[in-house]
Amino acid sequence: MSPDGxxxxxxxTDTQLADYYPAWSPDGKYLVYAASPDxxxxxxxxxxxxxxxxxxxxxxxxxxxxxxxxxSSGYVPDEWVLxxxxxxxxxxxxxxxxxxxxxxxxxxxxxxxxxxxxxxGPYKWFAPAKYVASFRLKINNNDLDEMIxxxxxxxxxxxxxxxxxxxxxxxxxxxxxxxEFQLVFSLTEHTPLEFRVYFSGKTGVWVDNVTVSPVAVx
Numbered sequence: 403m404s405p406d407g408x409x410x411x412x413x414x415t416d417t418q419l420a421d422y423y424p425a426w427s428p429d430g431k432y433l434v435y436a437a438s439p440d441x442x443x444x445x446x447x448x449x450x451x452x453x454x455x456x457x458x459x460x461x462x463x464x465x466x467x468x469x470x471x472x473x474s475s476g477y478v479p480d481e482w483v484l485x486x487x488x489x490x491x492x493x494x495x496x497x498x499x500x501x502x503x504x505x506x507x508x509x510x511x512x513x514x515x516x517x518x519x520x521x522x523g524p525y526k527w528f529a530p531a532k533y534v535a536s537f538r539l540k541i542n543n544n545d546l547d548e549m550i551x552x553x554x555x556x557x558x559x560x561x562x563x564x565x566x567x568x569x570x571x572x573x574x575x576x577x578x579x580x581x582e583f584q585l586v587f588s589l590t591e592h593t594p595l596e597f598r599v600y601f602s603g604k605t606g607v608w609v610d611n612v613t614v615s616p617v618a619v620x
Contacts, residue, residue: 413455546571
């Protein structure tokens with residue numbers, strides 16, 4: 403539409419999709435937006451469309467939800483980030499070992515697997531603030547006196563560790579029941595973060611999700 407609200411024109415043509423979160427390109431020639439077949443629980447995918455509606459370009463297809471695109475800065479605006487809680491589902495994140503569970507809700511590795519990363523990623527940008535990351539894990543044997551996993555928050559695609567802690571089998575109150583383990587960390591500049599779970603191979607380990615919440619703003 404024009405600045406005064408007149409001359410409204412619909413650019414997207416697929417009436418089966420919900421189109422939300424548009425953002426203009428710096429030159430005003432394109433819009434990037436998120437589209438989903440179901441605005442309540444659908445999978446949001448980013449698309450680009452020209453200002454006249456003639457060019458429509460899907461950016462990529464991924465099982466995770468992509469929302470709130472931002473042309474100018476390359477990361478989600480701070481005022482939005484610092485009001486949100488991010489939940490990363492383990493089965494949708496990259497891994498070196500293990501497999502998705504039959505119910506599709508977690509990743510799992512048993513003692514037949516070599517040690518390695520059971521999940522890592524997603525390299526999202528976070529604004530300066532203090533955060534708490536909660537990792538949901540469970541194991542099938544808490545009688546061991548050994549480290550069974552290592553949880554970590556890192557930057558530079560895993561090259562720089564911000565905080566990490568080993569998880570011992572005895573840290574679990576019960577076997578075969580999910581339990582949360584937290585890492586508290588602070589950022590003084592915009593940083594792309596990765597949340598990692600390293601599997602030691604000592605007993606079966608499940609990873610459900612990682613929840614990241616801001617707790618203070620600098």
